[in-house]
Amino acid sequence: xxxxxxxxxxxLMITGLLLxxxxxxxxxxxxxxxxxxxxxxxxxxxxxxxxxxxDDQNQASEQKEDHTMPNNPIDEAIALETSKVDDAPxxxxxxxxxxxxxxxxxxxxxxxxxxxxxxxxxxxxxxxxSYDYFGDGSEVEKAANVYLPAGYDPxxxxxxxxxxxxxxxxxxxxxxxxxxxxxxCIMDNLSYYGDIESFIVVTPNGRSAANHAAxxxxxxxxxxxxxxxxxxxxxxxxxxYSTYASEALAKAGLDAITNQTGDAEADKTAYAAQKAGADxxxxxxxxxxxxxxxxxAGLSMGGMQTINIGIGECVDLISYFGAFSAAPTSNxxxxxxxxxxxxxxxxHYFYNICGTEDGIAYPSAxxxxxxxxxxxxxxxxxxxxxxxELPGNHDFNVWYxxxxxxxxxxxx
Numbered sequence: 001x002x003x004x005x006x007x008x009x010x011x012l013m014i015t016g017l018l019l020x021x022x023x024x025x026x027x028x029x030x031x032x033x034x035x036x037x038x039x040x041x042x043x044x045x046x047x048x049x050x051x052x053x054x055d056d057q058n059q060a061s062e063q064k065e066d067h068t069m070p071n072n073p074i075d076e077a078i079a080l081e082t083s084k085v086d087d088a089p090x091x092x093x094x095x096x097x098x099x100x101x102x103x104x105x106x107x108x109x110x111x112x113x114x115x116x117x118x119x120x121x122x123x124x125x126x127x128x129x130s131y132d133y134f135g136d137g138s139e140v141e142k143a144a145n146v147y148l149p150a151g152y153d154p155x156x157x158x159x160x161x162x163x164x165x166x167x168x169x170x171x172x173x174x175x176x177x178x179x180x181x182x183x184x185c186i187m188d189n190l191s192y193y194g195d196i197e198s199f200i201v202v203t204p205n206g207r208s209a210a211n212h213a214a215x216x217x218x219x220x221x222x223x224x225x226x227x228x229x230x231x232x233x234x235x236x237x238x239x240x241y242s243t244y245a246s247e248a249l250a251k252a253g254l255d256a257i258t259n260q261t262g263d264a265e266a267d268k269t270a271y272a273a274q275k276a277g278a279d280x281x282x283x284x285x286x287x288x289x290x291x292x293x294x295x296x297a298g299l300s301m302g303g304m305q306t307i308n309i310g311i312g313e314c315v316d317l318i319s320y321f322g323a324f325s326a327a328p329t330s331n332x333x334x335x336x337x338x339x340x341x342x343x344x345x346x347x348h349y350f351y352n353i354c355g356t357e358d359g360i361a362y363p364s365a366x367x368x369x370x371x372x373x374x375x376x377x378x379x380x381x382x383x384x385x386x387x388x389e390l391p392g393n394h395d396f397n398v399w400y401x402x403x404x405x406x407x408x409x410x411x412x
Contacts, residue, residue: 014326068247072289075329076220077360078168080394081300089180090113092189102195105324106390108186108404115180116188121149121198123176123184125341127273128236130228134209134221142205142212145176146241147184147197149191154242154257158412159199161295161320162229163403164206164302167222167327171205173299174403182396186404196407199295202237203235206298206305223303226309230317234294235275235283248286253278288316291345295410299359299399304330307368311350312339319348320410323369324402325361325394332369337376349384351409353402355392362389 036206092114102112123145130142149158163183166290176183176198183201191198205212208228209221238245239254246257256271287294296310296318297303303326310318314333323330350372354365372379379385388405392398 009153048205052072067284072339074167077166077300077394079398080360081166081168083180089113089182089185092116092192094118098193100193100195101352101407102190102404104386104388104405104408106388106401108401111193112189112404113182113185114189115152115185116192117179119150120179120188121147121152121184121191123147123178123181125177126236126240128232129268130232132208132210133224133227134207134218136210138210140210142213142228142232144171144202144204144237145174147187147201148175149200150188152242154264156242157244157246157293158242159197159203159293159295160237160241160243161199161297161407161410162233162318163201163203164296164298164305166298166300166302167213167219170207170212171203173214176201176203179257182400183403186400189402190194190407193194193330197411199411200237200241201232204233206302219301222305223308225305226313229309230284230287230314234287234317238272238287238290239271243290245286245290248289249283252282252286254283290318291319292348293411294318295320295322297323297324297351297403297406297410299396299402301313303325303327303361307331307336311336311338311347314346315340315343315347316368319346321347321350322406322410323350323352323365324399325354325358325407326365326368327361328364332362332367333369333372333375336368337373337399339379340376343378347378349386349409349412350379351386351388351402351406353388353390353398353405355394355398356389357392358394358398360394 054271091109092111096111101109125143125148127143128142130140132138133142163174165171174183175181187198187201190196206225207217207221208225209217211217213220233248237243237252239256242257249255250258254274254276258265259270260267294317296306296314298306303323306321306323307326307330310321350369352365352369354362356362373381373385381387386409
């Protein structure tokens, strides 16, 4: 199929499915959802996912009117991706006894979203070289945010979660950009209290194109991210940070950890030379052999990518999956079953969450995942599969809860 036909098909799929949900969603927006008090025990100020004002969001929405894709249903989904971010979280006590009390729940206890100023992790901004997989294949510089656990030790091996954003966001949508990040607070506290063995979290930009901006880029570039994930992002992250793949990647020719000089440009040039001369089959095998220590999760379009790309294309590299309000173009359960027919790789866990008032995603998310255990023998409810639904909308009240729950499930 030619690219223009594929693009047109993708547009029709997204637009038609989103239109089906937007009517119900508009009605639900006229009332205040009771889910805010259900999903977390604190109150916090609301801001758009990129930190802009409502006027800025409206202006960005107006700029989309020249796009090929009809903007109303897409703008509806983007407008609902509003982040509940506490810009001034309560500082955590340093005297409280470290007792693990986290559990899979319908709300996040306050102690797990408080700000830790000691025994806390850090967030780094990285850039890596990828390619315009949706376009002409030209070289593209991409950015990502990386959470490193408290006391990160290069001599220790760490699990890695690749956490994806929605249709209106980018690598910053999850807010993983500073010390008050909700994702960081959750990770810091789960680790501090001993609920989990902390791991690395990576938030990349899920559009694999030269134009990968949150506004003005082609939505169909989300669907080719699997190539970037396998060929560029994973090799970069897991050769630059201490993971379960690092040693094998070094043997394959990617040894960025021991060869870093502190000169960013020199290190970038050295890594590019390493990658060009590395054994590509050995790199892929290093990632396959360490799949037990890798997870993928995402909200909305990121949930779709987790299902379509994580499970559908990269199950040889990833073993834990989380879909939060998976978008309308997510593979339905029957298609996932067909894809996994001959799959030899065990799926350790697939966690799903969606709000019952989510007119954008609930029909598609439930069609994609809710019935999976009944149609695919690789998923067993209560063993390696969970579907969680509760009062809630297409927003971060649900998605932060999903992250909190999934962080407890992954790598257990």
